[in-house]
Structures are given as C-alpha cells and as structure tokens.
Amino acid sequence: MFDRSLVAIVTPMHGDGSIDFQAWARLLDLQRANGTAGVVVGGTTGESATLTDEELRELAARACDQLRGRVAVIVGAGSSSTAATVARVRWLSELPIDGLLLVTPAYNRPPQEGLYQHFAAAAAAARRPLVLYNVPARTAVDMKPATVARLAQLPGIAGIKEAVPETARVRELVESCPPPFAVLSGDDASAREAIAAGARGVISVTANVAPAAMAEMVAAALRHDATRAAQLDAPLSGLHRELFVEANPIPVKWLLSEMGLIGTGLRLPLTPLAPEHHASVRAAARAAGVLS
Numbered sequence: 001m002f003d004r005s006l007v008a009i010v011t012p013m014h015g016d017g018s019i020d021f022q023a024w025a026r027l028l029d030l031q032r033a034n035g036t037a038g039v040v041v042g043g044t045t046g047e048s049a050t051l052t053d054e055e056l057r058e059l060a061a062r063a064c065d066q067l068r069g070r071v072a073v074i075v076g077a078g079s080s081s082t083a084a085t086v087a088r089v090r091w092l093s094e095l096p097i098d099g100l101l102l103v104t105p106a107y108n109r110p111p112q113e114g115l116y117q118h119f120a121a122a123a124a125a126a127r128r129p130l131v132l133y134n135v136p137a138r139t140a141v142d143m144k145p146a147t148v149a150r151l152a153q154l155p156g157i158a159g160i161k162e163a164v165p166e167t168a169r170v171r172e173l174v175e176s177c178p179p180p181f182a183v184l185s186g187d188d189a190s191a192r193e194a195i196a197a198g199a200r201g202v203i204s205v206t207a208n209v210a211p212a213a214m215a216e217m218v219a220a221a222l223r224h225d226a227t228r229a230a231q232l233d234a235p236l237s238g239l240h241r242e243l244f245v246e247a248n249p250i251p252v253k254w255l256l257s258e259m260g261l262i263g264t265g266l267r268l269p270l271t272p273l274a275p276e277h278h279a280s281v282r283a284a285a286r287a288a289g290v291l292s
Contacts (some may be wrong), residue, residue, distance in 0.1 A: 001072050001098055002131060002159045002182040003200040004037035005218040007207035008045035010249050010256060011059065013265030016148055019055055021062065023262045027208075028260070030265050035215030036207060038072030039063060040101055042139065042158065045205055045249045048076045050267040057095070074131060074270045078103035082118045087123045093127035099133045101161065101203075106139040112147045119151050129158035135186060136164065147171045153175040159183065159200075165190040167197045175196030188214075189240040191232045195221040206239045209251050209259065209290050238284030245277045259291060 009031065010025035021237065025176060032184065033037055041063050042056045051059075051126050067073060077088045077100040089100060102122055115222045124131055132151060136142035142164070151157050162173060163186030185194035191202035195218065207214040214286045217232035222232045243251045254273035256262045264272060273281065285291035 001040070001129070002184060004222065005035065005201060005207055005211070005215040006038035006040060006072070006074070006184070006203045007031055007036050007205050007211060008040045008043045008205055010208055010253050010262070011042070011046040011051065012253075012262035013267065014255075014263055015265050017265055017267045018149055019059070020263060020265065021186055022059075023276055024059065024062060024260060025066060027256075028063055028071075031211050032067060032268050035210035036071060036217075037201070037215070038098070039067070039157070039205055040074045040076060042076040043101055043133075044076075044135070045104070045208070045272070046076065047249065047251065048078075051201065053091075057091070060092065062093050062098055069080075072098040074099040074101050076101045076103070077122075078105070078133065078277040079283045080105040080108050080225075082121050085118070085122050086203075089126045090128075097128055099129045099158065100126060101133050103133040103135060104139045104141050106141070106142050109141050113146055115141070116147055116150055117144050119157065120154060121155045123154050124153075126156055128156075131158060131161040131182075131184070133186065134160060134162050134164065142197055145176050146170065148173055148279065149176040152181040157181075160187045160275050161186040162194075163187050163205045165194075170194045170199050188243075189237070190262075192221050192229050195229075196226065197225075199222075201279075205248055205252055206236055209243075209255050210239060210288050211234060213288065213290075239289045239290075242251050242281045242284040245280065246273060250251050251277065251281050254278075255285055255291070258282070258285070 085244030165187040185191040220229040
C-alpha cells in the first residue's frame with residue numbers, strides 16, 4: 001500500500017477559497033488513470049493548515065467513494081497539538097481510508113522524546129496505519145532516525161515520508177527500521193536516488209501534473225533499472241525544481257490552472273505565483289511534456 005508513486009494532491013478551490021469539488025473529481029480521475037498508487041488528501045500540498053475538519057472529512061470521503069480501493073487514500077491528520085492530533089486520528093479512522101499521514105509538530109519544536117510520545121499517542125488511538133512525516137524545512141524540527149526506529153516498533157506505524165533530501169538519511173532509516181516498515185521519499189528531486197538507497201517510493205508534488213511520468217520513473221527505479229529511471233527523470237528535473245520556486249503549493253496550483261484542470265483559487269496567507277516565475281514554470285512543464 002505504501003509504495004510506488006503517490007501524490008500529495010492539491011485541494012482545488014474557487015476564487016473565493018471554497019473547495020471546487022468538481023475539479024476534485026477530475027484530479028482524482030487523472031491520478032487513477034495514470035498509474036498513481038495513492039493520494040495523500042489534506043497534506044501540505046493540499047493546504048492542510050487552512051482546511052476545516054468538515055472540509056477534510058468531505059474531501060476524504062469523496063476520494064474513498066470515487067477511487068473505491070483502486071488507489072490508496074491516505075489523509076493528513078497531523079497538528080502541533082498532541083490532543084488535537086489524537087482526536088483527528090480517531091474520527092478519521094472511522095472513514096474507509098487506507099492510512100493516515102502525521103507530520104511532526106510545527107512551531108513548538110519538541111525534543112526527540114516529545115516526538116516519540118506524540119506519535120505513540122496517535123498510534124494508540126488510530127485504527128488505520130500511520131505514516132510519519134518528517135519535513136524539517138517546514139516544521140523547524142527534525143525527527144532523527146533513532147526516534148523513527150523506536151516508533152517503527154509500535155503497532156500501527158507503517159512507514160515514514162522523509163523529506164530530508166540526503167541519501168545517507170534514507171539508507172540509515174532503511175537499515176534501522178525493520179520490514180515491513182516503509183521509507184518513502186518526500187523530495188521529488190532526490191526520489192530516484194532515495195529509491196536506489198532503499199526507499200519504496202515517493203509522495204510527490206510533481207505527480208500532480210505528471211502522474212504517468214512519475215509512476216513510470218518510480219517503477220523503473222524500484223526494479224533497479226537505474227539507466228531507465230535516470231532517462232525518465234531527466235525531463236522531470238525542471239518540474240522538481242520549479243514547483244518549489246515559491247512555497248508549495250503555489251507553483252503547482254498555478255500550473256494545474258494553466259493546464260485547465262483547476263481554477264486559480266488559493267487561501268491566504270498564500271498568494272498567486274509571482275509573474276516573474278511564470279516563464280520558468282511554463283518552460284519546465286513544456287520540457288516534461290505536460291504543457292504544449
């Protein structure tokens with residue numbers, strides 16, 4: 001379930017910030033038809049910080065109903081409060097989802113023992129598998145491999161999305177966490193190298209706009225065809241870079257709008273992609289073959 005190419009899917013919105021559920025259905029169909037193994041609903045790319053619980057519930061329920069087990073549905077459940085995270089894990093576990101993604105608490109910067117106890121409490125409350133999410137560039141806290149290895153021993157904790165783009169970090173996680181614990185890359189630009197180091201796949205931003213290409217590249221990397229994986233990854237390299245020219249998901253939502261898949265809606269404090277970046281994002285999309 002937690003392997004291959006998974007997408008950290010955007011939340012499409014109207015100009016007033018309300019969720020565009022017709023576009024949501026289009027995006028889910030696009031991923032299902034192009035080889036994506038799973039969708040992460042309400043993650044960072046889905047503007048989790050501004051979604052209400054009611055919106056998250058409806059997004060997840062619609063995804064489950066539409067994908068019907070053909071594509072895994074994983075829902076973002078993390079927050080900076082352990083009590084709030086536990087409560088969210090409980091009610092999300094009532095939905096027919098396949099897993100929960102829990103980011104490390106942001107801003108309050110807990111120590112490693114605090115991280116361990118936070119995720120242990122969530123695991124004790126969950127009735128769905130948990131995937132940890134370490135992204136220190138956003139949260140200002142780095143969960144170390146030794147802490148992850150402790151958590152990997154707990155029932156219900158199935159893997160980690162590791163967004164530290166270092167092969168050595170991936171290799172240490174793979175070696176310290178026993179099977180079937182899954183290490184997934186959280187960085188498109190280094191995903192191919194991460195898989196070569198033992199990761200089982202990637203939770204991708206690029207897959208929002210190039211799902212088939214990402215699925216094919218990851219499949220080649222997983223079958224240890226390094227030459228083919230590199231060939232497939234080369235045209236995507238511009239997207240891996242330019243989709244982070246401003247804070248995610250600003251560039252990827254702008255590009256999806258250019259592709260005619262969603263509108264231009266974002267929620268403050270995010271703002272539309274600055275005009276000076278339009279040409280470089282378009283060029284990357286054309287090089288990847290996703291924009292004419």
